[in-house]
Amino acid sequence: MVQWLCGDDPGAKKVVAGLIEDAGFVPADLGGTAGCAVMEAPRRPGAVYGEEYRAADAATVIAAITAGRPIPPTPQYQRQRRCSPARARPARCALDRTQHRRPRWSSSRTGITTHPHKRHQREATMRQTLNFAHAKSTRGSRAHARVARRRPQVAVITAGLAAAGVVAASAALATAPASAASSTAVAAQAPATGHRGALVSVTPLRTLRDRAAVRAELNSDGFSARSAHYGVRTYRLVYRTVSAAGRPTTASGLLAVPIGGPRRLTAVSFTHGTEVYRGDAPSMQPHGFEPAPAYTYASAGFVTADPDYLGMGTGPGPNPFLDVPSETTAALDMLRAARSYVTRYGYTLRRRVLVTGFSQGASAALGLGRALQGGADRWFRLGALAPVSGPYDLQHAELPAILDGELIRLNPDPRLGAKYSVIYAAYTLVGFNRVHPIKGMPGRIFRFPYAGTIQELFDGNHTGKQVLAGTPATLGKLLTPYGFALMRHPRGGLLKALRIADSVCTNWAPAAPARLYLATRDEQGVNANTWHCQAGFAARHAMVPVINLGKPDYQGSRHLGSNVAGTARIVRWFLRLTAAPGDR
Numbered sequence: 322m323v324q325w326l327c328g329d330d331p332g333a334k335k336v337v338a339g340l341i342e343d344a345g346f347v348p349a350d351l352g353g354t355a356g357c358a359v360m361e362a363p364r365r366p367g368a369v370y371g372e373e374y375r376a377a378d379a380a381t382v383i384a385a386i387t388a389g390r391p392i393p394p395t396p397q398y399q400r401q402r403r404c405s406p407a408r409a410r411p412a413r414c415a416l417d418r419t420q421h422r423r424p425r426w427s428s429s430r431t432g433i434t435t436h437p438h439k440r441h442q443r444e445a446t447m448r449q450t451l452n453f454a455h456a457k458s459t460r461g462s463r464a465h466a467r468v469a470r471r472r473p474q475v476a477v478i479t480a481g482l483a484a485a486g487v488v489a490a491s492a493a494l495a496t497a498p499a500s501a502a503s504s505t506a507v508a509a510q511a512p513a514t515g516h517r518g519a520l521v522s523v524t525p526l527r528t529l530r531d532r533a534a535v536r537a538e539l540n541s542d543g544f545s546a547r548s549a550h551y552g553v554r555t556y557r558l559v560y561r562t563v564s565a566a567g568r569p570t571t572a573s574g575l576l577a578v579p580i581g582g583p584r585r586l587t588a589v590s591f592t593h594g595t596e597v598y599r600g601d602a603p604s605m606q607p608h609g610f611e612p613a614p615a616y617t618y619a620s621a622g623f624v625t626a627d628p629d630y631l632g633m634g635t636g637p638g639p640n641p642f643l644d645v646p647s648e649t650t651a652a653l654d655m656l657r658a659a660r661s662y663v664t665r666y667g668y669t670l671r672r673r674v675l676v677t678g679f680s681q682g683a684s685a686a687l688g689l690g691r692a693l694q695g696g697a698d699r700w701f702r703l704g705a706l707a708p709v710s711g712p713y714d715l716q717h718a719e720l721p722a723i724l725d726g727e728l729i730r731l732n733p734d735p736r737l738g739a740k741y742s743v744i745y746a747a748y749t750l751v752g753f754n755r756v757h758p759i760k761g762m763p764g765r766i767f768r769f770p771y772a773g774t775i776q777e778l779f780d781g782n783h784t785g786k787q788v789l790a791g792t793p794a795t796l797g798k799l800l801t802p803y804g805f806a807l808m809r810h811p812r813g814g815l816l817k818a819l820r821i822a823d824s825v826c827t828n829w830a831p832a833a834p835a836r837l838y839l840a841t842r843d844e845q846g847v848n849a850n851t852w853h854c855q856a857g858f859a860a861r862h863a864m865v866p867v868i869n870l871g872k873p874d875y876q877g878s879r880h881l882g883s884n885v886a887g888t889a890r891i892v893r894w895f896l897r898l899t900a901a902p903g904d905r
Contacts (some may be wrong), residue, residue, distance in 0.1 A: 323379045325360050325369055327351035349379040359392060367392060517562055517650070518657025521571055524557040527607055530580065535620040542613040543875055545889035548896065549620040552580035555612070557604040559635055560658035565647040565756045573634035574655040575603040575612060575627040577619035578663060585669045587704070587899050588659065589623040590689055591615060592630075592652055592682030594884065597748065597788045599636070599781040602629035610881065614679070614888045621892050624663055624670060628655040630685075632781050639780045642752025643715070645822050648685035649692050656701055673704025673833075675895045679884040680846055683711025687825035687854075694832060705898050706835040709887035710846040710880060711854070713826045715749070716819040718849035720808055724796070731844035733877065736794070741845055743792050743799050746808065747771075750815070751779045757814035757821075759807075766804035826854035830863035834898060838890070840870045840883035 324346040328334050338348035351359065351369075359369050359382075369382055369392065378396045529535045529552050536546035556576045564570045579586070591614050593603055603611040604627070618625040628651045632640035641647050660670050674693060678686030686708040693703040712719040722728055723742045732738030747767075754762045754776075763772045771793065777783075778791045793799050800808070811819055835858075839851040851867055858865045868890065873882030 323347045323349040323374050323376055325349050325351055327353065327360065329353045347376045349374070349383065351383060518654040518661065519561045520658050520661055521559040521561060523662060526555040526557055529553045529616070532620065535616055538616055539613060542609055544613040544617060544885055547889065548617065548892045551582050551620050551622060553616055553619040554578050554580055555615070558655065558658045558662060560654055562651050562654040564631060565641040565644050570631065570637060572631055572636040572651045572654070573604050573629045575615050576659050576662065577615040577625040579619050579622050582622045584667055585671065586622065586624045587671045587673060587675060588656060589618040589625045589675045589677065589895065590652055590656055591618060591625060591627045592648065592678030592685035592689070593627060594680030594682055596633065597779060598784045599633045601785065602634040603627045604629050604634045617888050617892055621896060623675065623895065624659060624668070626655045626659040628652045639755060640752065641755045642748050643681060643822055644752065644756050645684055645688040645825055649688035652685060652689045653692055653697060657698070672700055672702045674701050675705045676703060677707040677709065677891050679709045679887065680711060680880065683708035684713055684822065684825050687713070690831055691825065691829045703831065703833045705833050705895065706831050707838065707891045707894065709838040710840060710843055710883040711850060712846055713850045713854040714823050716811060716823055718847055718853055722847040724805065724808060727847060728844060731842055738844060739795050740789065742796055744788065746796060747775055747792060747799060748779050751776050753815060753818035757818040759814040761803060761807070766801060766807060767799060768801055771799055826857035830858045830861035831865065835865045837865055837867045838870055838883065838887045839867060840879045840886070841872050843880050843883060844878065845880035
């Protein structure tokens with residue numbers, strides 16, 4: 322049988338592997354700290370534990386984790402009947418007894434098992450090894466070693482054996498997002514688990530006590546207050562999810578809950594439009610364009626989950642812009658975290674989720690709808706789908722519009738249209754390159770001096786004003802001839818990324834009620850995206866209507882106006898759907 326270990330320090334892992342072997346087990350190395358999540362408590366499907374796997378089966382688990390696939394179920398071994406010396410050779414009987422006998426004492430803290438007469442010796446050896454490995458992994462830091470001795474629960478994963486230095490990154494991952502929020506505002510701190518969607522922290526944000534307060538807020542934000550009925554409480558949830566590479570990470574999002582409504586509620590997932598600065602994500606903004614849709618849906622009586630996306634809000638690292646798979650997992654895990662939180666206070670969420678989103682979030686909404694319809698979650702199912710003004714066909718609609726100057730012609734301010742073209746082209750290339758490496762990035766694609774600055778500029782830590790100041794006025798000053806040619810005729814990593822993003826309208830079709838929303842002559846998300854999406858669904862025999870919102874305006878932008886007008890229309894549609902008999 323095996324005992325599992327993982328970590329980034331080869332020396333520490335070597336010491337731990339030796340200790341495992343001394344205890345009579347086979348060490349099974351899951352790799353770096355990214356693989357540690359499957360070892361974390363509690364015992365659950367999708368986790369691994371020592372003494373449950375033989376070496377050959379452990380190898381399949383390691384291969385699955387390395388490839389980013391779900392791990393296979395825990396094997397069930399059939400024990401052989403113990404032989405009797407009178408009926409079999411003594412050597413064979415001894416072998417059988419050795420294979421099937423479990424040690425009679427087990428350390429619950431480390432998962433190491435040994436015999437009673439060696440218990441104290443093993444415990445002393447293990448403590449020394451853990452302290453040595455932790456000190457080694459932190460380059461001899463006495464302060465870290467003292468922390469490890471004071472807090473053994475951080476030093477050891479209960480599902481197997483691990484030195485403190487081996488799992489230190491996993492422990493830091495569990496605590497870092499909570500510290501990003503105000504320490505006085507954290508209302509709940511969840512225990513560290515490996516569950517996707519598990520809560521890490523909950524921070525209360527705002528309380529709009531009644532309908533009048535919500536209406537005043539929405540009117541101030543420039544959104545319709547027609548459907549406001551309840552007061553709203555909002556929270557920032559920090560929860561566990563996976564990165565674009567499938568590794569454990571955390572993300573944040575905005576949860577909005579109606580005040581005074583029924584205890585059995587329907588969830589709305591709203592995925593927001595493009596932001597370049599993490600501080601502009603929905604859970605970071607108390608007023609304005611980003612949180613207003615969540616206020617709208619919650620005040621109408623829906624529990625609303627609005628994920629910030631990876632690398633936005635309090636999430637670590639940069640945002641993999643337009644990567645639909647990671648937007649999907651972030652949105653799905655936000656729903657799970659929302660359900661976990663509201664059920665603590667007596668609420669029940671229906672299985673059907675009403676899914677909507679705007680711009681970048683419209684493609685994310687389609688990705689989430691596809692996942693829910695495909696059974697990605699045991700509880701939630703797709704109830705309805707209503708994306709607004711998304712870039713559903715980047716390769717054949719949005720990128721040609723950027724390169725051919727359509728965004729300039731559609732914008733009342735041509736200079737602003739040119740700037741949007743620059744920012745969308747740069748952000749798309751940088752975001753895709755983070756997940757699907759693009760040959761020639763950045764030096765062959767971006768001109769000097771932007772080749773040396775563009776990737777850092779879109780790291781999520783620069784404000785919108787800084788991004789505007791740090792990018793040129795036109796595409797000709799941003800892209801090299803090679804860069805233009807690559808965007809017109811994508812190949813390699815760029816082509817792969819585009820095909821994945823554009824599959825939201827081509828490799829499935831919604832079975833639930835669905836509508837596509839657009840504004841006439843949208844100056845950012847060109848209308849061709851929506852028509853191509855409708856055609857893609859029609860090719861799979863799904864007739865999804867397109868709802869034209871006309872010519873709405875928000876601060877001079879028809880694209881932003883489509884979010885305002887779309888939210889007002891969609892919330893009323895959702896209310897009609899949930900009022901229908903047989904709603905689940």
